[in-house]
Structures are given as structure tokens and as C-alpha cells.
Amino acid sequence: MSCAAAEKEIIEIDGLGHRYGAGTDYEVKALEDVDLRIVRGEFLVVIGPNGSGKSTLARHANGLLLPTEGRVLVDGMDTRDPNRLWDIRRTVGMVFQNPDNQIVATVVEEDIAFGPENLGVPTEEIRRRVDEAMALVDMGEFSRHAPHLLSGGQKQRVAIAGALAMRPRCLVLDEATAMLDPRGRQEVLRTVRRLNREEGLTVIHITHFMEEALEADRVVVMDRGRIVMDAPPGEVFGRAAELEDIGLAVPQVIEVRRHLSDRGLSVPSSVLTVEELVEHLCQSRR
Amino acid sequence: MSIETVDLTHVYMAGTPNALTAVDRVSLRMGDGEAVGIMGPTGSGKSTLVQHFNGLLRPTSGRVLVDGEDLWRADETHRRGRKADLRSIRRKVGLIFQFPEHQLFEETVYEDIAFGPRNLGLGEAETRERVADALSAVGLAGDAVEDISRRSPFSLSGGQMRRVAIAGVLAMQPGTLVLDEPTAGLDPRGRRGLLEALIRLRRERNLTLIVVSHNMEDLASLTERVLVLDRGRVVEEGPTRQVFSRLDVLRELGLDAPPVVSLMQGLAARGAEVRTDLLDPAEAAAEIERWMRSKGGDPDRVHA
Numbered sequence: 101m102s103c104a105a106a107e108k109e110i111i112e113i114d115g116l117g118h119r120y121g122a123g124t125d126y127e128v129k130a131l132e133d134v135d136l137r138i139v140r141g142e143f144l145v146v147i148g149p150n151g152s153g154k155s156t157l158a159r160h161a162n163g164l165l166l167p168t169e170g171r172v173l174v175d176g177m178d179t180r181d182p183n184r185l186w187d188i189r190r191t192v193g194m195v196f197q198n199p200d201n202q203i204v205a206t207v208v209e210e211d212i213a214f215g216p217e218n219l220g221v222p223t224e225e226i227r228r229r230v231d232e233a234m235a236l237v238d239m240g241e242f243s244r245h246a247p248h249l250l251s252g253g254q255k256q257r258v259a260i261a262g263a264l265a266m267r268p269r270c271l272v273l274d275e276a277t278a279m280l281d282p283r284g285r286q287e288v289l290r291t292v293r294r295l296n297r298e299e300g301l302t303v304i305h306i307t308h309f310m311e312e313a314l315e316a317d318r319v320v321v322m323d324r325g326r327i328v329m330d331a332p333p334g335e336v337f338g339r340a341a342e343l344e345d346i347g348l349a350v351p352q353v354i355e356v357r358r359h360l361s362d363r364g365l366s367v368p369s370s371v372l373t374v375e376e377l378v379e380h381l382c383q384s385r386r
Numbered sequence: 387m388s389i390e391t392v393d394l395t396h397v398y399m400a401g402t403p404n405a406l407t408a409v410d411r412v413s414l415r416m417g418d419g420e421a422v423g424i425m426g427p428t429g430s431g432k433s434t435l436v437q438h439f440n441g442l443l444r445p446t447s448g449r450v451l452v453d454g455e456d457l458w459r460a461d462e463t464h465r466r467g468r469k470a471d472l473r474s475i476r477r478k479v480g481l482i483f484q485f486p487e488h489q490l491f492e493e494t495v496y497e498d499i500a501f502g503p504r505n506l507g508l509g510e511a512e513t514r515e516r517v518a519d520a521l522s523a524v525g526l527a528g529d530a531v532e533d534i535s536r537r538s539p540f541s542l543s544g545g546q547m548r549r550v551a552i553a554g555v556l557a558m559q560p561g562t563l564v565l566d567e568p569t570a571g572l573d574p575r576g577r578r579g580l581l582e583a584l585i586r587l588r589r590e591r592n593l594t595l596i597v598v599s600h601n602m603e604d605l606a607s608l609t610e611r612v613l614v615l616d617r618g619r620v621v622e623e624g625p626t627r628q629v630f631s632r633l634d635v636l637r638e639l640g641l642d643a644p645p646v647v648s649l650m651q652g653l654a655a656r657g658a659e660v661r662t663d664l665l666d667p668a669e670a671a672a673e674i675e676r677w678m679r680s681k682g683g684d685p686d687r688v689h690a
């Protein structure tokens with residue numbers, strides 16, 4: 101183990117700025133002054149309106165994009181150091197919004213094996229990982245199918261399996277579950293949550309489902325290229341008016357809670373989920 | 387416009403070991419001006435089914451009728467004229483794909499959206515108007531437009547791309563709009579804005595709407611009727627709210643109701659006398675208040 105691995109933070113972002121097409125007519129300032137530290141084993145959710153810079157930020161976490169200002173350290177390695185790119189990519193696994201861009205093979209199981217093969221993982225170990233990853237996303241039945249001929253949700257499952265099979269220490273899910281049915285989404289998140297708890301996998305989950313942010317240790321809110329909130333979910337969703345101002349929303353349960361308090365039935369702000377609200381209301385009425 | 391299928395079956399890779407029946411003897415009818423939702427678990431055949439509605443996919447067997455006209459009638463005279471027919475069908479039935487990348491192709495956002503109207507033979511002034519209207523319907527109007535419309539659609543963020551793909555189809559002003567997961571990737575404001583725009587278009591132009599979605603809130607606000615697909619078959623069909631209140635059936639299929647429905651059902655399961663068919667947080671709160679203050683309850687304790 102290098103001494104960097106002993107540090108608490110797996111990702112350190114300081115003064116990060118990113119301009120696409122810098123210096124051209126089409127320059128877009130996508131990130132500005134972003135400071136973010138992600139601790140090993142953290143489960144971070146990132147929310148923000150369309151175009152606020154979430155995917156741009158995610159692509160900095162494994163060196164797919166390089167800072168135009170500031171710096172990004174992954175496990176102590178600077179993403180601008182070309183000699184470390186390989187180690188950075190195996191540390192941080194990524195699943196993108198559009199699974200089509202991630203398909204690399206013509207058969208599902210070969211597609212999932214591609215990452216571990218590239219890492220030089222021994223053949224039997226690859227077999228084991230591929231089977232396990234396919235089982236985790238419930239795609240075993242499709243192992244011999246062509247990934248580009250799958251349904252939208254099935255493609256997303258394969259992309260997630262591919263990232264899991266690489267056993268990264270940090271997993272970035274960029275709206276990777278957007279096309280899954282509700283149970284599929286829950287299952288994938290539960291799996292990721294378990295890997296996070298049991299194996300210390302660091303997770304950065306980008307989503308437009310506000311409900312999913314309730315699962316997080318910490319929620320980062322982005323707006324126009326900047327981080328505008330960085331706090332535990334209860335606190336972030338307590339600032340409903342600010343969220344609505346930038347085009348976001350609060351989870352439905354919290355919305356019900358607000359309507360109840362408008363009606364003089366106040367519910368503690370610690371109540372965030374359906375189960376908690378049911379429990380609280382039944383207790384209160386007794 | 388009306389769309390009808392009769393025993394529609396679609397088999398992918400028929401005759402190979404990987405042959406897969408994605409749509410299995412589906413018969414349905416959507417009337418002029420109706421708004422119908424299609425839901426179902428991953429891989430249940432939703433996208434396959436809707437791609438038949440404008441002739442993008444050809445049935446393995448069975449029929450597809452648009453305004454009573456069979457898209458694939460087998461007689462010889464008809465076949466000769468078929469290409470032209472399909473082109474006019476695609477003008478009447480606009481399809482928005484599940485992944486927006488599949489329908490963006492021009493060099494700039496403006497050109498991409500203008501492509502349809504120009505193809506319809508509209509002049510530049512009218513085209514410009516159509517593009518502006520479409521961009522505003524998807525929430526890309528205002529300052530952002532100048533900036534975005536001359537950019538490449540492939541340089542946009544995921545949600546911006548989806549908005550442009552939707553705008554491209556809206557600009558053709560088709561009589562029927564088929565949307566496959568239209569709000570996936572949209573932020574909450576964008577989602578609400580799109581739903582409102584669709585509701586308005588429906589009212590103004592008697593648009594027929596067919597919406598595929600995993601998002602029950604979208605289906606609840608857009609549609610009167612939903613079909614539930616499972617392994618290529620229609621397994622459930624009825625008024626939207628009625629289908630949504632059958633939580634057991636939905637959960638069995640891996641679907642789920644919006645949190646508000648789960649909340650009301652959760653309360654009912656604990657013996658509360660509350661309605662379980664509500665979808666709106668404000669309505670739910672009113673109903674909960676009624677129950678909390680009803681005889682036997684002690685609402686003051688809520689403040690504890």
C-alpha cells in the first residue's frame with residue numbers, strides 16, 4: 101500500500117474549473133470554483149438542474165476530463181499526471197447516462213469481462229466476477245445476448261455490471277439507473293449500498309430522483325457550475341424554497357410533511373421516508 | 387387520430403437460437419385525442435410495441451392501423467405505394483425515442499429542430515417560429531437559447547439533449563405523439579414544464595398522446611388510461627388511478643406506486659380510514675388531516 105492509500109480522502113477537488121472549448125466561440129464554463137472532498141466509504145448523492153455541471157464533475161473523478169483550473173487528486177494521484185491515469189481509472193469506476201456509449205463487445209458476458217481483462221485479472225477470477233456481476237443486476241439469462249440489442253433498462257444493467265466487475269474502490273453512477281423500472285432501481289441501489297457498507301466502496305450517485313438522495317450520507321447540490329449546498333439529506337431538504345428556486349424539488353414525503361404543517365399538523369423534520377411518516381402519524385393519533 | 391393493433395406480434399431474430407418474442411398478440415385501440423400510458427418492467431416490450439405505431443418496426447404477424455389504414459397491407463398495389471405512405475404516417479405520428487442520442491443528427495441544435503418543419507415544406511420564417519415554440523415548450527427558451535441553438539446537440543448535457551430531441555418532434559406538430567420515457571433525465575422543473583406543455587398541446591390541438599413511462603406521477607398527470615405490459619402481453623388495463631391503486635399487482639411486476647400512494651396505503655394497512663387513490667401531496671395532506679381530526683383521534687398529540 102502506498103502512503104496515499106492511508107489518507108482519509110479518496111477524492112480531493114480544489115478550486116476546480118472546467119471550460120469546454122476554452123478560447124473558442126463556443127466556450128462553455130461548466131464548472132467554477134468547485135471544492136469537494138470525498139472520504140473513503142462515503143455515499144454521496146449529487147443533484148442539480150440540467151446543465152449544472154454534474155456529469156462534467158463526474159468525468160473529472162477518473163481523469164476523463166482534466167481541469168482547466170484547479171486540481172483533482174484521486175487517492176493522492178493528480179489526474180493531470182499521465183503516468184497515473186491507469187491507476188486512477190482502476191480506482192474509480194464510472195457508469196454513464198447513456199449505456200450505448202459504454203458497450204464494447206458483441207456479447208453481454210464479454211462486455212462485462214472487458215474491464216477486468218484489461219486490468220490483467222486471471223481468467224478464472226474474471227469468470228467468477230462476471231457471473232457475480234451478472235447475478236447482481238439479474239442479467240444472467242441474457243449472458244449470450246448482444247448488448248446493443250437489449251432494452252434500455254437491460255443495457256443499463258449491463259453497464260452497471262461492467263463497472264462492478266472491475267471492483268473499483270470508488271463507483272460513480274451518473275444517472276445510471278434512470279431507465280430502470282422502480283424495482284430494478286431499488287435493487288441496484290440496494291446492491292451498491294451493501295457494497296458501500298460491507299466493503300467500504302465509495303459511491304458518488306448522480307440522480308434526478310430526489311427520493312434517492314435520502315439514502316445518502318451527504319448530498320451535494322449543484323447549480324450553474326457551482327456547489328450551492330453540501331450537507332446531510334435532512335438538512336438539504338429542509339431548504340425546500342432554495343431548492344425550488346433552482347428548479348429542484350423535495351421528495352414527496354417531505355412535500356406531504358410541509359402541507360401537513362401548513363394545516364397545523366407539524367411533523368418533525370427527522371421524518372423523511374414513507375415508513376417513518378406512517379409510523380409517526382399512527383403514533384400521534386393514538 | 388386513432389391507432390389500433392390487432393394480434394400484433396414481434397419476434398426479434400426469428401428463426402435463430404436467440405429468437406425472442408418481444409410483443410405477443412397485442413390488440414389495443416387508442417382513440418382520437420386520447421392519452422394512454424404504457425407501463426411495464428424492464429424488457430417487457432414497451433419500446434418494441436410503440437415503434438410499430440409509426441411503422442418503424444414491421445410486425446412479425448398481426449396488424450397495425452393508423453386512422454383505420456393498415457400500415458402493412460399485403461396487396462401488391464398497396465406495397466408499391468408503401469414508402470410514401472410510411473413517410474406520411476411518420477409525419478402524423480411523431481415518435482420520441484427512449485434515448486435522445488438516437489434521434490439527434492444535425493450539426494447545430496437549431497438545424498436539428500428545423501429539419502422537420504423544412505421537410506414539411508415550410509418557409510424559413512415559419513420554420514424559425516416553429517423552432518422557437520418547440521424550444522420554449524421544452525424549457526429552453528430565454529437567454530439560454532441563443533447560446534444553445536447554435537451549438538452541436540452532441541455537446542449538450544443529458545437533460546438538454548433530451549429536451550432538444552423532444553423539441554425536434556414537437557416542431558413537426560404531429561397529430562399523435564408517442565413518447566418513450568420522455569422525462570427520464572429531466573430535472574424536476576423541466577419535468578413539470580414538459581408535462582404542462584403536453585397537457586396544453588393536447589387541449590389546443592386535440593393531440594393523441596401515448597406515453598411510455600416508469601414514472602407513475604407522469605402517467606397520473608398525463609393519461610386517463612394505462613396499459614401494463616409484462617413479457618410482451620397486456621396484463622392489466624384500465625383508468626389510470628384505478629390501476630395505480632392496485633399496488634399488489636404492480637409490485638408483483640416490479641413496478642411501484644408513487645410515494646403518496648404508498649403512504650396512504652401504508653396508513654390504511656395500519657387501520658386508518660383514508661382514501662388510497664390520491665396521487666397529489668396536497669390532497670394527501672388534506673385527507674390525512676381529516677383522518678387525524680376525526681373522532682377517536684387526538685390531533686394535539688401531533689405537535690409532540
Ligand SMILES: Nc1ncnc2c1ncn2[C@@H]1O[C@H](COP(=O)(O)OP(=O)(O)OP(=O)(O)O)[C@@H](O)[C@H]1O
Pocket residue numbers: 120121128129130148149150151152153154155156157540541542543544545546571
Ligand atoms: N462536450 C461538451 N462541449 C461543450 N459543452 C458541454 C459539453 N458537455 C457539456 N457541456 C455543457 O456544460 C454544461 C454542464 O453540462 P453537464 O453535462 O455537466 O451537466 P449536467 O449537470 O450533467 O446536466 P444533466 O442533468 O442534463 O445531465 C452544460 O451547459 C452543457 O451544455
Ligand SMILES: Nc1ncnc2c1ncn2[C@@H]1O[C@H](COP(=O)(O)OP(=O)(O)OP(=O)(O)O)[C@@H](O)[C@H]1O
Pocket residue numbers: 248249250251252253254279281398399406407408426427428429430431432433434435484
Ligand atoms: N433490436 C433488438 N434485437 C433483439 N432483441 C431485442 C431488440 N430490442 C429489444 N430486444 C429484446 O426485446 C425485449 C423487449 O425489449 P423492449 O426494448 O421493447 O423493452 P422495454 O419494455 O422498452 O424495456 P425498458 O423499460 O428496459 O426500456 C427485451 O427482452 C429485449 O432484450
Ligand SMILES: [Mg+2]
Pocket residue numbers: 154155156197274543544545
Ligand atoms: Mg449529466
Ligand SMILES: [Mg+2]
Pocket residue numbers: 251252253432433434484566
Ligand atoms: Mg424501452
